[in-house]
Amino acid sequence: MKTKNLLFTFAILLIALISGCASDDFQETIGVCPVVESTSPISNAVGVSVDKVITVTFNTEMDPATITQSSITLTGTNSVAGTVTYSGKTASFTPSSPLLENTTYTGRVKTLVKDVMGNALQTDYVWAFTTGLILRPIVISTDPINNATDVALNKIITATFSMPMNPSTLNGTSYTVKQGANPVAGTIAYTGSMVSFTPTNPLQANTTYTVTITTDAKNTLGTALGANYVWTFKTGVNPIVTATDPVNNATGVNLLKTVTADFNIPMDPSSINATTFTLRQGTTSIAGIVSYSGLTASFDPTASLQPGLVYTATITTNAKSTIGIPLANNYVWNFTTTVNPPVVVQPSQVNLGSAAMFGAFGGNAGITNQGLNTVINGSIGTTAASTLVTGFHDATAIYTETPLNVGDVKGKIYTAPPAPGTQTSFDIAKQGLLDANAAYLSISPASKPGGTDPGAGELGGLTLAPGVYKSASGTFKISNGNLTLDAQGDPNATWIFQTASGLTVGVAGPNGAKSVIMKNGALPKNVFWYVGSAATINGAGGGIMVGTIIANAGVTFSTPGNAAQTVLNGRAISLIASVTMVNTTINVPGN
Incomplete structure (x- = not known):
């Protein structure tokens, strides 16, 4: 029996070993x-x-x-x-x-x-x-883009995803805009694949903002962004007024002054208007026309300002840049008008005599043209010999023209002999010179005293009433802009400009030409320039000059090689030197 039990136990162990357990x-x-x-x-x-x-x-x-x-x-x-x-x-x-x-x-x-x-x-x-890789939503674009600058203050901030999102996951926790550590209040909306943040109040100028979309933002399947998406942008600067004309506290300002203000950045023209740009004398509003061009706002009074009074110009914070950023504060400046209005001159006081028919007169030195497009709608003359008139022809004769220098004189050419000059044409030229000298003296400071210098020798950018203007320094120039002559509806309005030395119109460069603008009935026949030495008119070519220029020592229009047409609505008369021109049109005024 004992042997049987041992055998049974051995069998059980053997089964366990065979089964591996x-x-x-x-x-x-x-x-x-x-x-x-x-x-x-x-x-x-x-x-x-x-x-x-x-x-x-x-x-x-x-x-x-x-x-x-x-x-x-x-x-x-x-x-x-x-x-x-x-x-x-x-x-x-x-x-x-x-x-x-x-x-x-x-x-x-x-x-x-x-x-x-x-x-x-x-x-x-x-x-x-x-x-595997999860198909997660990603931000594929933002507006403003990362590191954008000059962002408008009313900007709606948006982000576009690569797939539709669960709108409930785009909220004030998952989509934030901050200025530093300070959260910006706003409204969040979602449509299509775009989420937008509309600030409750306008953003601050010249300020950096940080936008964050967190991993709490999920697509419609519940899959979140792989990481927070963060970007920054900076708002634009406030526009500022960099210069005014007149300057603050200026005195002796012309009564026909157009008041201007220059900005540092482009402005929204619609925001520069009669509400945002005003002019007052005391509490009285001044009527005027407001315009904007380039970086300059202009206020052109409808009527002349009054002498000896203080005027206040204001540009308000409703004037905004092109991206909607306003001035930080109202800009206010003052100026005082002149107490001595310009001397009024009657047309009958200036008599050109026989010199009136000449578009150009070269004293005793001749007249020279270079270019193919010179046209004189009138006559030209000189007391010099005909050989000193070069590059011209009239209906009867040619005066030393070349294939590259052709000037068409619609009237006649008057010179001394030899032919085609004659004794008769010489006599006419001599009388013209005598009459030109007489007119020169009649518009001199000795004959027409009391002239003022409203721009300290610079006439560019001014609007002038009829009168006598005398350069205090001895030179006049038109270089900072065009000169405007306002007749205020008077067809007899007359201007006399007196300079003891030179007159220079325009500056160097392809856009350097300057012009004289006539308005409210102003006529070229009533504008006179007394020039003690020489006059240089738009050396860069182009531009429209106005008036009868009587210069003691020569008049020059444009320079060789300029194709741009230079125009004179008036006369160019030199008493002792030549007149030279390049591609110039001269229109002699009628009586």
Whole structure:
């Protein structure tokens, strides 16, 4: 009997050894060892979801007490924290946070697990899988773009996503605009794939803002941005007034002055108007026309200003730049008008005599033309010999023209002999010179005293009433803009400009030409220039000069090589030197 018991025990052990499984307690029933039948994901799976719950299914019921975080593990770049549960024959490992994208993980079931009979897994079960890439939403564009500058103060800030988003995830927590650490109040809206932030109040000028869309923003499938999306922008600067004409506290201002203000940046023309740009004398508003061009706003009074009074000009904060940014404060300046209005001259006081028919007169030195497009709508003359008239022809004769120098005189050419000059034409030229000298003296400071110098020798940019104007320094120039002559509706309005030395119109460069503008009935026949030495008219070519220029020592129009046509609505008379011109049109005024 004892031998039979020993044989039975040996048989049981042999069965256990053959099955690869042994019980911890020979008193228990010995069964087959547990094995892992399947896993999810399977071994070597790819593209696994990052929110995957990892499962292990056994061939038999397991002891739940042995299914723990110690016996079932998951490792990627580091150990993965998670919760282990067991149901039926399946153990589940739920990661505490989503797995990383595009990462290989290793699952391990250790021999610590046992079935309900106490039989242990004989070797660790190990398998691996790789997660996939998630199709996450991304921000594909913003407005303003990152690091944008000169952003308008009323800007609606937008971001466009690569796919439709869940509107409920785009809110004041996930989409913020800040100035430094201070949040900006605003309203958030979403349509299509675009989210917008409309600030409650205008943004501040010259200020940097930071916009953030956090990972709380999710698409319609609940997938979040991979990381916070952050960008910055800077608003534009406030426009400022850089210069005014007249300057602040100026005195002796012309009664026909057009008041101007220059800005540092382009302005919205619609914001420069009679409401934002005003002129007052005390509490009385001055009527005028407001305009804007380039960087300059202009206020042109409808009527003449009054002498000896203080005027106040104001540009308000409703004047805005092209991107809607206003002046930071009202800009206010004052000026005082002259107490000595210009001397009024009657046309009858200036008599040109026979010199009136000449568009150009070269004293005793001649007249020269260079260019193919010179036209004199009148006559020309000189007391010099005909050989000193070059580059011209009239209806009867040619005066030393070349293929490159052709001047068309619509009237007649008067010179001394030799032919085509004659004694008769010489006599006419001599009388013309005598009459020109007499007119020169009649408009001199000695004959017409009391002239003023409203621009300190600079006539550009001025608007002048009829009268006598005398350069205090001895020279006049028109270089800072055009000169405007305002007749105020009087067809007999007359201007006399006196300079002891030179007259220069225009500056160098392709856009250097300057002009004389006539308005409100002003006529070229009533404008006279007394020039003590020489006059140079638009050396760069182009421009429109007006009036009868009587210069002691020559008149020059344009320079060789200039194709732009230079125009004189008047006369160019030199007493002792020549008149030279390049592609010039002279229109002699009627009586």
